[in-house]
Structure formats: C-alpha cells, structure tokens
Amino acid sequence: MPLPTHTHCPYCGLQCAMSVTGTSVTPVEFPTNRGRLCQKGWSSADLLTHTDRLLQPLVRRDGQLRETSWDDALYRVARGFRGAQAVGGRDAVGVFGAGALTNEKAYLLGKFARVALGTANIDYSGRFCMAAASEAGLRSFGVDRGLPFPVADLDDAGAVLVFGGNPAETMPPFMQHLEPAASCGGLIVVDPRQSATAERALRGKGIHVALTPGTDLPLALALTHLAVTEGFADRAYIAERTSGFDEFWAAAARWWPERAEQVTGVAVSQMYQVVQTLCAARDRGAGAYVLTARGAEQHRDGTDTVSAVIALALVLGLCGRPGSGYGCVTGQANGQGGRELGQKAGQLPGYRKITDPADRAHLGKVWGVDPGELPGAGMSACEMFAALGRPGGIRALMVCGSNIAVSAPDASRVIEGLRSLDLLVVNDFVLSETAQLADVVLPVLQWAEEEGTLTSLEGRVLRRRRSVPAPPGPRSELHILQDLAVRLGQPADRFPTSAPQVFEELRAATAGAAADYSGITYQRLDDGQALYWPCPGADHPGTPRLFLDRFATADGRARFVPVEPRGPAEPADSQFPLLATTGRLLAQYQSGAQTRRVAALAQAAGPMFAQMHPDVAARAGLSDGDQVEVVSRRGRTAAIVRCDPTMRPDTVFLPFHFPGLASANRLTNAVLDPDSGMPEFKVCAIRLDKPTAAPDSPTHDHTDHTSGHHRLQEISDPVQIPRGCP
Ligand SMILES: Nc1nc2c(c(=O)[nH]1)N[C@H]1C(S)=C(S)[C@@H](COP(=O)(O)OP(=O)(O)OC[C@H]3O[C@@H](n4cnc5c(=O)[nH]c(N)nc54)[C@H](O)[C@@H]3O)O[C@H]1N2
Ligand SMILES: Nc1nc2c(c(=O)[nH]1)N[C@H]1C(S)=C(S)[C@@H](COP(=O)(O)OP(=O)(O)OC[C@H]3O[C@@H](n4cnc5c(=O)[nH]c(N)nc54)[C@H](O)[C@@H]3O)O[C@H]1N2
Ligand code: SF4
Ligand SMILES: [Mo]
Secondary structure, X not given: OOOOEEEEOOOEOXXXXXXXXXXXXXXXXXXXXXXXXXXXXXXXXXXXXXXOOOOOOEEEEOOEXXXXXXXXXXXXXXHHHHHHHHHHOHHHEEEEEOOOOOHHHHHHHHHHHHHHHOOOOEXXXXXXXXXXXXXXXXXXXXXXXXXXXXXXXHHHOOEEEXXXXXXXXXXXXXHHHHHHHHHOOOEEEEOOOOOHXXXXXXXXXXXXXXXXXXXXXXXXXXXXXXXXXXOOXXXXXXXXXXXXXXXXXXXXXXXXXXXXXXXXXXXXXXXXXXXXXXXXXXXXXXXXXXXXXXXXXXXOOHHHHHHHHHHHHHHOOOOOOOOOEEXXXXXXXXXXXXXXXXXXXXXXXXXXXXXXXXXXXHHHXXXXXXXXXXXXXXXXXXXXXXXXXXXXXXXXXXXXXXXHHHHOOOHHHHHHHHHOOOEEEEEEOOOXXXXXXXXXXXXXXXXXXOOEEEEXXXXXXXXXXXXXXXXXXXXXHHHHHHHHHHHOOOOHHHOOOOHHHHXXXXXXXXXXXXXXXXXXXXXXXXXXXXXXXXXXXXXXXXXXXXXXXXXXXXXXXXXXXXXXXXXXXXXXXXOOOEEEEEEOOOOOOOOOOOHHHOHHHHHHHOOOEEEXXXXXXXXXXXXXXXXXXXXXXXXXXXXXXXXXXXXXXXXXXXXXXXXXXXXXXXXXXXXXXXXXXXXXXOOEEEEEEOOOOOOXXXXXXXXXXXXXXXXXXXXXXXXXXXXXXX
C-alpha cells in the first residue's frame, strides 16, 4: 500500500491541500480549503492513468502525427528552431508558457527563451487571466500580489464586494470564507448573471448588482463618487496613505451616480446600498473587502476598471490595514508564481524588468551570460498570435501548458496562425486541440509524478510532491528544456533538471526583487512553514500581509489612478443585438483538455449551451433545449438553448470549455486592453440563428492522435450536440 503524500490540487489557484494515495485523493485540512475539495479536485487523479495519456513523442509525417523516439523529436525541434531563426532572426521563435506550470518550470522556460533561444518573444496564458489586475496592482501598490492577505482573513469580514467573480463555481471551497459575510447580508456580487455566488448573496439578504456587461468601470467610479459625496470617504487615510486623489477625483467627479445608472443599468438606490453595506461593516470594525475576478477584468479597459475598484477601496480606507483590503482572485494553479518568475513578456524573475539595466545585470550574473546579449521586451500573447506565420513575425512556436486553440480569443484566427507556422511544438500530457495541430508533440509528466512548488492566490509558496511513479516515456519539462538547450549549444549545467536545483537558482534570481523568494527553501516548506513572498532571508518569516506599514511604491503611498470608461469595443447593434459573455462551469476546467476527459465531470457539465432569458429565446423562435447557432462578426458556435428567467434580456452566457464548433472563442473579440494586453473575453455582440441544417457527423473522438491534419478538418466539422438540457 503506497503511503499518502501531502500535495495540492493541480487545477485552480486556491490550491486546495490533498493527500494522494496511489490514484485516490482525499482532502486535507488547510487554511484555504478547510478539508474540502470541489469535484475537479476529487477527480484530479483520474487523468494519471487515462488511456488518452501521451506516452511517446509524436511527429507529423505525411500529415499524420506518429510516434517517434525522443531523439528524433528533439532533433526536429532544435533543427526547426534554428531554421526559423536563420530565416527570421532570433525573435522568429516564440515561446508560450502557462499559469499551470510550477515555479521551477516557469522560471526555466523564461531562461530557456532568453538564453538558449535568445528570443524576446515569450508570453504565457496568464496574460488572459491576470494581466489587467497585475498592471493595476503595480500602478497603485507598486507590486502585484493577487491577494495581499491570506484567504482566511476574509472569514472575519462583515462585507465582501465581489466584482465579476463566481467562486461558488470556480473555487467552491473558497465560499467557506465568504460565508460569515454572506450570512449577515454582507455579500455583494456584481455580475450580469444571477450566478451561484449571486444567489448565495441573495439568500443571505445581500446584494446582487446585475449590471450591463462591460460597465464595471463606470459602476466603480459611481460607487466611489457616492462614497466621497455622501461622507463615507476616509479623509485621514487618503491624506496619510495615498497620493493622486485630486487628479483621480477630477475624472471620477464626472461619474455621478445618475449618469452611471444610464450606462450600467444599476439603480442609484442600489449603488447607495452597496456603499452603505461596505461602510457599515468597516465602521463597526467587522472588516470590509473588495475583490475582483475575470468578470470585471477581461475587458479592453480591464486595467482601468481594476484601478477604479482599487480607488473605491482606497477612498474607503480599506487597503493596507488589518481586517480589510482589495485583492484579485487569481485563477490558475500557479497564476501567481507563473506571472512573477519570468515567462511574461518584458519581465524577468521576481518582477525584474527586462528593460532595466540593473535588472538585466542581475540576471546576467545569475545565468552566467553577458546581459548585453539578453533580448528586450517581446510581444504579449495576442500580439504574438497575430504575428504567427506573418512576414517578420513568428515562424516557430513552442506551447507549454496551454491549449490556445480553444482558450484564445477569436480562436479560429489563432488556429489559422498555428497552421501557418514552419514548426509548432506542443508539450502536453494529452493530445489537446492545440497539440492536434502540432508538428511535434512532447509528452510531459503530470502534477502527481513530479516535484515542484507553486504560489497560490494568496502569495503563499506551496510544495507539489511526487505521489505516484512516473510512467515510462514522458519527460518532465525541466528535462526537455535541458535536452533542447544542449542541442542549441548551451552547457547542460545551465539548465538543471531537478526541481530543487532550479528552485535554488530561482532564489538567487529573485533576491532583492519585489517578489523575493530568496529566503524560501524546500526544507522550510517541508517543515510546514507557511511562507508568503516577499521572504528575503533564511530567517525571515515571509509576508502574509502586505502594505501594513507602507505600499511598495517609491513614496510608500498607494496611488489613485485617474481613469475614464471606454466601454466595450463591440456594443450591440441592429445586426448583432445581444451581448455574449463567457465564463466557467463548476465541472469543467478552462479549455476542458483535462476535465472533458474525466467522465464524471463531462457528465456533470453536459454539452455546450447558451444561457438566455426565455423571451430572448422566443424572439429568435427558440425554446429550451433547442439547438442554436450563436453568431458574432468572427464566427458561429453551436450550442443548446438553456432558458433561465433570471438572465438579463440583453445578455447570453456561454461557457468556453468546449472545442471545435462548440467553442465560445470562435465568437470572442481579440481587441486588447492597451495597458495590459488582456483581451475582451467578456463582451462581444452576437445574434442567435436557428441551425440551417441538422448536424450530420458525431462529435469526433479527440483521442485519435494519429491523424493530425485530418483532425484540423474534423475540428471544423459540424458537431452533434445531444438534445435536451443537461
Ligand atoms: N470550475 C472551474 N473553476 C475554475 C476555472 C475553470 O475553468 N473552471 N478556471 C480558473 C481560472 S484560470 C480562473 S481565471 C478563475 C476565474 O474565476 P471567475 O472570475 O469567478 O470566473 P468566470 O466564470 O470567468 O467569471 C466570473 C463571472 O463574471 C461574470 N461576468 C461576465 N461579464 C461580466 C461583466 O462585464 N462584469 C462583471 N462584473 N461580471 C461579468 C460571469 O457571468 C461570471 O459569473 O476560475 C478558476 N477556477
Ligand atoms: N472565452 C473565454 N476564454 C477564456 C477565458 C474566459 O473567461 N472566456 N478565460 C481565460 C483564462 S482566465 C485562462 S487562465 C485561459 C486558460 O487557457 P489555457 O491555459 O489554454 O487552459 P487549459 O485548459 O488549462 O490548458 C492547459 C493545457 O496544458 C496542459 N497542462 C496542464 N498542466 C501542464 C503542465 O504542467 N505542463 C504541460 N506541458 N502541460 C500541462 C493541459 O493538459 C491542457 O492541455 O483561458 C482564457 N480563455
Ligand atoms: S477549488 Fe480549485 S484547487 Fe480546490 S479542489 Fe477545486 S479546482 Fe482544485
Ligand atoms: Mo485564468
């Protein structure tokens, strides 16, 4: 009988603690999950022994993906990278990482791109996720840590305002921390839909603010306006701990509540109730928090929206004080560590800047290379996608831990770009929709088969431990990066393959930086110490709560940032009269590459649907359970009508977990937030069509990994969707 291993769930940023024995998972008592897991956590070991598991490298021959040796696969990759760079220069090779990767992998991938490939073009899937809140956090607080306080601090809150988050489905155990506020009427949820989280708020006599999609920014400004004009502002705090209020107010003063009501559809009386609920909790010492998640952030003015939400929290005096604050709820398993350890365009480990000479010199020293040889800042995710196969753009791409053929905005364009590459390399443990397009697929280990660390949504560094033996065949990314680096002429010892060794280097790379991991060691973590960064020394206790004395800005004050709403890029019009918004279901994770393969989850989530008000369906001649084609300027998506009388009559909700013709990202708009590169996943204009012809071919089994380019056609074939709502 194998001994249980204490580790953490592979999926989301809450990083619930679990014990794994063989392939059975049980929850463990831990401050974030308190002995609970969601369905995804419970079933997370199912994929370890799944028949879809990739065990051998695949290369495309005669249009088909066929098994080959590691040597052959790696040779082709190195040759392809060199060839692309010979024609297009160093930056013609792109690297795309992920918030799913451990700290060690994220770090080594960044080093591989900058040192072994010498390319500026590395970015990662967290661009879709954390970018807007990161940028806004940097602007106001001088540092970007999603939650600057432990999750369990929320337990004492009298009020929590959640802008665009649905943790009841996206982090179910997190709801335990909102329970005290929810049960006393203090949970406020801003969401165009009456989500499961909004329902919890309503059950506790809290507030559901059902705004028009894409209007969080004017709403946040109006709430701030009310706080200031109705005497709720904490003037002493603003004077002592912040800067820039006057400039901010010059812009915010124009968003009086009645004006915002016109844009957001939120009644002034409800705005007042929101501010009053937060202030009542603050004033009775019960604590008030403001959180943002993807609903508010994934917009073309996402950074400014978060800045406006931060301004609300600052006006109320909530940040940098015990028992209150602002935080962003980070999404992916290592969304936090992934963004600060060097796979984000323009960033070096620890949030060092690739454009800063001192930062370059530090990394040059740690990496043993001439800092003058390091590339500059490269393209962000969607900019890279737009450059795929373009003259002067990206000719070869390595994707590591992301399934962009399903998860990227305007995914049909991205698929076209991927097809036009000289070389697409995908590292994965299943044949994701992106891997199906690859020229070379490198099979990697899964979470429970390797060692590493991740940094959870609260900035705490956690150990991921090996709990099952690795199957023969797949290799760890660390190993793959060394193999490739050596083939590209690097010394092997520059790319260590053991996670503890990489972590040791990462400590040195981040020493003295904003996200300082230098005091964190595997030993301290294995001893059970709760270490939150910054942790600048072996005897430093780490920093669970940031900003208590000062913010990380030059003058120690939090900055107000003046912002002006721009609104969604694509408002509804006569041709496309409805707004589509996209998001998540409890039983599916992201692109679904993993969770669609877990039978119990696939069954619980059911097939792709479009959630809408019954009147909206009726106007399109549709009723509950009918097949519908949702059409935007970029494409069409097949779904089943799911009628829900709580939906706004202007909004249709689409989950983005499904591939092929059922992919919501065939519709979404790749317009970017200029401050963060975040795409506008949460609003685009659509119409509803009745399907013209009955689908004639069944959903193809995505496990067939021998017929690569055939798959290209198959993913564009009609998908048969079972009738009836799940
Ligand atoms: N089950 C499950 N859990 C997950 C994930 C998953 O894929 N599945 N992914 C993980 C990751 S990476 C992330 S980033 C998190 C995301 O976690 P969340 O941010 O909670 O997830 P979403 O469903 O994307 O968006 C939340 C809500 O935003 C609402 N929304 C849509 N448009 C708007 C708008 O304009 N304004 C506002 N205020 N709200 C809007 C949607 O109706 C939705 O209910 O979840 C993590 N956990
Ligand atoms: N329409 C719409 N689109 C969205 C969003 C939305 O709200 N609406 N949300 C966006 C957000 S917040 C996010 S975070 C992205 C997520 O988008 P993705 O990152 O593309 O999502 P995943 O499905 O998690 O993809 C992870 C892939 O990597 C594999 N994998 C997992 N772990 C590892 C590992 O350690 N190594 C390697 N090599 N592979 C691994 C999995 O099998 C899977 O194929 O989607 C974005 N897309
Ligand atoms: S909430 Fe997140 S970390 Fe916890 S079990 Fe579910 S997916 Fe895993
Ligand atoms: Mo995310």
